[in-house]
Amino acid sequence: MDATIAMSLDLKGLSCPIPIAKTARAMKELAAGQLIEVFATDPGSVPDFKAWSRSTGNPLVESGKEGGVFRFVLRKKET
Amino acid sequence: MSVATPEQPAVEPAVQKPEEAEKLVIFAWSGELDKIWPTLILATTGAAMGKETTVFFTFWGLFPLVKNEVRITGENWMQKMLSMMNRGGTGHLKLSKMNFAGAGKAMMMHLAKEHNVASPQELMALASETGVKLVPCQMTMDLLGLKREDLIEGLEAPAGATTALAEAQGAITLFI
Numbered sequence: 040m041d042a043t044i045a046m047s048l049d050l051k052g053l054s055c056p057i058p059i060a061k062t063a064r065a066m067k068e069l070a071a072g073q074l075i076e077v078f079a080t081d082p083g084s085v086p087d088f089k090a091w092s093r094s095t096g097n098p099l100v101e102s103g104k105e106g107g108v109f110r111f112v113l114r115k116k117e118t
Numbered sequence: 119m120s121v122a123t124p125e126q127p128a129v130e131p132a133v134q135k136p137e138e139a140e141k142l143v144i145f146a147w148s149g150e151l152d153k154i155w156p157t158l159i160l161a162t163t164g165a166a167m168g169k170e171t172t173v174f175f176t177f178w179g180l181f182p183l184v185k186n187e188v189r190i191t192g193e194n195w196m197q198k199m200l201s202m203m204n205r206g207g208t209g210h211l212k213l214s215k216m217n218f219a220g221a222g223k224a225m226m227m228h229l230a231k232e233h234n235v236a237s238p239q240e241l242m243a244l245a246s247e248t249g250v251k252l253v254p255c256q257m258t259m260d261l262l263g264l265k266r267e268d269l270i271e272g273l274e275a276p277a278g279a280t281t282a283l284a285e286a287q288g289a290i291t292l293f294i
Contacts (some may be wrong), residue, residue: 081268
């Protein structure tokens with residue numbers, strides 16, 4: 040599996056539902072198994088990315104915070 | 119921050135729950151800013167979650183679909199009066215409480231901008247772009263004197279209650 044990040048999104052400063060909407064749209068351009076990293080500052084994005092991953096089946100492989108910025112890494116699911 | 123390996127996911131493994139509804143249908147009955155806002159947030163999120171999402175706009179909910187530049191709608195004096203007192207368009211919505219003749223609304227829009235919250239106009243455009251089906255209700259359009267050309271582009275053909283309920287079968291349904 041390719042563990043490098045295929046796409047990076049800077050969604051800092053944006054509020055619900057834009058981070059999820061933009062991530063969902065960006066992920067359509069990825070191939071199955073590819074990783075996307077997302078930077079966000081909306082605290083609600085922590086539970087939301089988890090829920091989005093659970094609901095859509097795209098695994099959330101990383102969820103962390105560094106210097107007030109949340110970073111999520113998602114893997115596009117195999118179809 | 120830990121990097122996940124396939125054996126040990128950092129978060130929880132994503133398991134698609136089979137019982138999860140794949141459709142979201144919202145009945146947008148209210149035309150106020152503070153109700154159309156969550157309607158559009160939920161609709162765009164539904165689309166982002168891969169759900170086939172439809173919003174049926176009926177009664178007061180039709181007015182946010184009116185083009186912002188359209189002022190008077192309707193054919194008879196009652197319909198015209200209605201549009202004068204209840205101007206349509208996402209840019210002219212009122213708060214359902216604490217509107218204070220527009221001052222409350224202005225403050226709310228100011229706060230939204232400060233917090234980087236997308237405006238109803240932006241969310242309506244996003245909904246259209248992300249494949250949310252926006253369906254105006256034909257009967258209430260006729261009743262309130264709203265014509266197809268009074269309404270924004272990108273809408274589905276006007277339809278009735280049967281279409282709405284058929285679409286709602288097996289979907290998450292919300293009446294806002």
